[in-house]
Amino acid sequence: MFDTFIWDFDGTLFDTYPMIVQGYLQSLNDYGIKSTKEEVYQLLKEHSSKAIAEKYQLNFSDLSKKAKIHEENITNFSPKSFSGTQEVLEKIVANQKTNMILTHRRQDSTKMLLEKEELASFVKEIVGPENRFPRKPNPASLDYLLKKYSLNPKKTVMIGDRALDVDAGKNAGVYTIFFDNENLLTNIQADYRVTSIKEIEKFV
Template sequence: MRKNWDAVLFDFDGTLVDSAPDIIAALNRLLDEIGHDAVHYDTYRTRAGDGARKLLTETLIDQGTCFKEAELPVLVDRLLDHYYGLMTEKTRLYQGVPEVLEEIYNSGMALAVCTNRTSKTTKYLLSHFGLTKLFSAVVCADNVSAKKPDAAHLQEAIKSLSTAPERTVMIGDTATDVAAARNAGIKVVVVSYGYSVRPAHDLGADAVLDDFSQLPALLKVFR
């Protein structure tokens, strides 16, 4: 592969892995535990990449629950405890992900994950799927002062890879990823199969992929 880029940053949920089934299952276990109604998977699937705290907060608000901000950390910890037990039950890599990442890695480009989930769960899943060696940096919500869409998240990854913004491209699936890339001054590609509420072509990205296996060909011509 001709090297037009020095580094490629990847969102995780909805881009590399379909983790929504296990995330929503964990949420429903917690809701049952605290006496609330289960949520419908199809309705909440697009929230799977929001992070545990935001997902839980919005769910409780949707259900008309009155809660104190001070109560959230304990509930989030309980949600994560459920998730730790389910993380690999139904979570799967999207088709073509291992092969494409290997091809990009072998071309000499540096790879990084930039995700709003925790380091513990991200690194566990990367190891589970045998992808750890491919990533030179894994930048998660608990590694940065501000999460995506703040530029600081991607800037930390760019710094870790010792590259320049103009030689870096972001691959994601939502408006949050597009905004983060714009804020960091880098190009951005979105996949159409992820967790975006809005159609991928309406997110304002520089390019849209319908199939992850198309990424190597795009990187050859995309500037």
């Protein structure tokens, strides 16, 4: 059905949110702000990390840097891919189709987590903050991939767990799949909705 699968990383391919939430909680604490896991998680899922900075009237860049440092120092949590990730990525490549990743996570961190589970070879390109594109839902990063690889938008799909992933796909004119493993956000207007990574096999 699709030839190119462009994946978000955090919360889509890998369950990294416990680590991300903890990083932001510790960062907020640095500012003397007390929040909860539930509140930070809801802001991340419904909106983005920028929404956390806006809620507490903090500089987003500074807060984000602090959160990344705290996140990297967390040693009691090792992120794992969601069930079915390897099988789906492998099937896509076996069918001579392509996986790419579009993430706000640094490329070296993304690649390290992929390599831990021997998944890196299934991914053709990782676009991260190093590429200096505007953050999703701005379509610039997707437009870059479409142009670089001469992708057909009608054969390309953006897969993510948040509205900003879906909106980025829509803004770039590609199809969208919303990964909703928790049934947390019911108002996301994606072309397709799945509750497990394994379901994406039907789009290969």
